[in-house]
Structure formats: C-alpha cells, structure tokens
Amino acid sequence: MKNIFLLVGFFIFSLLPAQFDNINAGEVINFRIHYGFITAGNATLTTTKTSYKGQPAFYVRGVGKTSGAAKTFFKVEDTYESYISENREPLFYIRNVSEGSYTQNLQSIFNTNNNTVVLVDKKHTDRPAKTIKVPNDVQDILSCFYYLRSQSANNLKVGTVIKMSVWIDDELFPFQLKVVGTEKISTKFGKVNCLKIIPSVMSGRVFKEKEGVTMWVTNDQNRVPVLIKAELAVGSLKASIDGYSNVKYPIKFEK
16 A cells, blocks of 8 residues: 555656646545455545745645555555645655554655755654755655656657656655556546556666556646556555546546
C-alpha cells in the first residue's frame, strides 16, 4: 500500500518554468487499490488554489487508506500534503503516515533561493531541524505529479526520457521516467488512449527498474493517471482510477 501510493504521487514532471494551465483548482482524482483480486484500499488526490507565505500556490493533498479485510490485517492511513508554486517548484511538503505500528510525521520546507530543504521531524520534537542541500530541479512526491502533467506534448513523445530528483521522506532519489508507448486502457468509465510510462531509480551509476512498475496516463491535455501496476516479490499491486471531477478538459472514454 505504501509503495503504490507513493507511485500514484509520481504522476501522482525541463527545468524551464511552466504554469499549471492544464490543472483545474478543485480537481479530485480517486483511485481504487487492489492486491491481486482483493480490494486493498483507496487513494485520493485533490488540488486547491491558495497562497503560501504571500505567493500564489497550489495546495495538493493525497490520502491513502486500507479498507475491508486489508484494514483488519494491516491498517494504513497516509496523508501527503504539498504547496507548489505556479512555477512548479515545491514550497512545503508534509508526509504524515501510519502503517501498522510504523508512524512518521515529517515536514520539508523548500528554499529555492539557496537550493536547500529544512527537514522538521514533528514526531520527535526533541530532534533539531536539519538543513540539506538539494539540486535546483528537486520535486517532492506530489509536486512531481503535476510537473509531469505540465509537460508539453513534444516532451512526452514515445521514447522520451525525463529525469528528476525526488525528495522522499528525508532523502533525495534520482529518478527517470521513460515514455515507452501508447495503449488503450479499460477503466470503469470505458477505454481511453494512454501514454505508457516506466519509472526507474538510479542505483550507483545505473538506472534500474523499481519493483516492475508501469504507469498509464491519459494521452491528452489532462494527463490524468488511470492505472499503475507494481509487481512485488509476492503478488502484485494495482491502482486504477475510480472517480474524477473538475478536470480541465473532457476525457474521451470509449464505451
């Protein structure tokens, strides 16, 4: 559940500023999460237009929870929050999670003037804040989702490789995403034409696939994620679109 929700965030991406022209304030995207044939939980991404310390910003909130039998065996309640500037730069990021007996509450404050992140551990208040140097293209879990969606069609052609640095919890990870093709994906709303994307993480100097993950996002101006699959050591996880509202452009589902 933890890994698949993080991957939803990865949609849920070079360095030139762009506006959120294709993202509607008030947009809501819901996902149903499956482990094999079992419905394991749900995740929701919402976007609100707001301000952060006096500057216009988007507030993005991601919530993931286990449900049904999965909740009985392993309870997960994860909340991710991010304030993102109109130039697609992360400003303030929160990861507040409860996964079984594991809990964490971290806040990351991004300073684009000197390329640093101030990390505050809200669970362990006795620990001092840390200041970490980061590259100028850093994204957090949620902001990279909108970074991808703000790319032009020319930047998302088949064969395109997009590289980025993603801040996860208290560590920076080099990632790349490759657009490997187009494919029609069946959803509860009908079939829709999608871009097929494979993410990988850098290990040493080599990019390696992470858990056999594949992602599909609508091949239109919305670029809404409709399906994510992750092959695990035992079984597989899948997140599929379960609902959406207030997207900027109509999504062309075929019945």
